[in-house]
Amino acid sequence: MIKVTNLTKKYGDRFAINNISFEVNDGEVVGFLGPNGAGKTTTMNIITGYISSTSGTAEIDGFDILENPTEAKKQIGYLPEFPPLYLEMTVNEYLGFIYDLKKCELKKKDHIDEICRVVKITDAQKRIIKNLSKGYRQRVGIAGALVGNPKVVIFDEPTNGLDPRQIIDIRNLIKKLGEDHTVILSTHILSEVKTICDRILIINEGKIVADTKTENLEAEIKGNRRLEIKVDGPESQVLSTLKKIPGVSFVTVENSYGNGISSFLVESQNDADVRKPVFYAMAKGGWPIISMDYLSGNIEDIFISVVDEDDEKKAAEAETKEKPVKPDRK
């Protein structure tokens, strides 16, 4: 559905994105993850035809966005980071404007009503956008992206600035849209991609440094896994027991609650799942486990892991280049 080949965008001497290639298959929901300035928005802006690339191509359903922009744009609905809303319009007028702009051929009223039903803004259709809450405005932006039934919808930081309730609503909505659309979602928030996306692309300094299925993400992160457990038992004995469990590399007391309950942070090697051994060890000691949670890798962990690996590679390459090759003198 989307094919990006050797895409590069340079601003002066600086690479916003540097020779990136990836494909997004029909029906896939892909999360685009990266720190600020990594090149996420630039990539999305190129795919949607808002800016051009310095080199490389972006194809949507076989149509090159630069060579055949009219056809390519028909396949895309785009919600930029700041929803492009005309605040003085009502929701119906705004969606009607986009409908006319895109020269849609569906039945106008039915189509707009259907979109409003899907994004749950039917009650706001006649209201002026200026008077809507941020969450509603975001929904109107999503509705705008859905006008014309595009095959691909692209969301740039869609939950940015929303309150927790609105974030959950928008995530559920995007998840639902993913059932019959190809979706690209850019975000900083790992839990967001984990909840919504099938696949994750991590971009750093204009390069794709990881491309993996969501379920494999944590397994691919280098470093230790962290388990937080609360145990009702003598702190020092529990601590020494935990340290003896095979696969455990580090244990520390996180907190003592004073009523015999303590919480411990248990780190294990990446491929070792120590939950069962921990359970049996605590059961053997007669110390009830109050709670046990794997601490998910957060965005920083992933970046540090993936980016460190990337930097190591770059450093190794640089070192190789710096070493002059002495010609053989016979």
Next chain:
Amino acid sequence: MWAVYKREMRSYFTSLVGYVYYAIFFLVSAFLFMQNTVQAGENANVSNYFTIIMYLFIITIPLITMKLVSEELKLKTDQLLITSAPSIIGVILGKFLAAFTLFGSSFIVSSLIYYIPLTMYGTPNAAKYFASVLAILLCGMAFISIGIFISSLTENQFIAALGTIVVIVILLLIGNVSQYINSEFIRTILSNISFSSRYSNFAGGILDYGSLFYFLTISALFLFLSTKAFERRRWM
């Protein structure tokens, strides 16, 4: 193009700009018309009115063009237009037509109304009168194109308005300034660029194809430049 046209027309009358424009135009033009024709008595000359009315455009044209593109850039709605509209030329043409509709409707309606007292109190030369109307329409069309171009260069509406005012003043006064220049060559160039000099060719009731072509070329050129300026981020 028509989607953008409809939106801009609607926007003129939801933001009061349309009403303010009509109010200023009809009030000032009616006053100028009365002063230069009915009240001028034997000295009445309708071309005086048309010459002076062009100076009203220094205020009215920037009023209707200043926000056309700059507001899109400021509100980031240019992203919607560039990523959704089949052609950027259509977007710019839609905006141009909306501004020209506002300008043209006010000018044509006022010109038709003002023709009535002329026929009541005298015997106006219809050819001269309507050639002047056509010239002013073309002149306004070119000013609107320039205004849209300047609006597409900045996110700030007031800078867009100020820039347009400066350019319109220069294009109107450059003919008068040329009188004080010794070089015949430069004087001819400035006179040919001047919009008021170009209008005077029509004032005699003659359809001056050179000036017609000049106004149309200026309009087309600045609309083309507006298109390029609007999507310049694509190429930066």
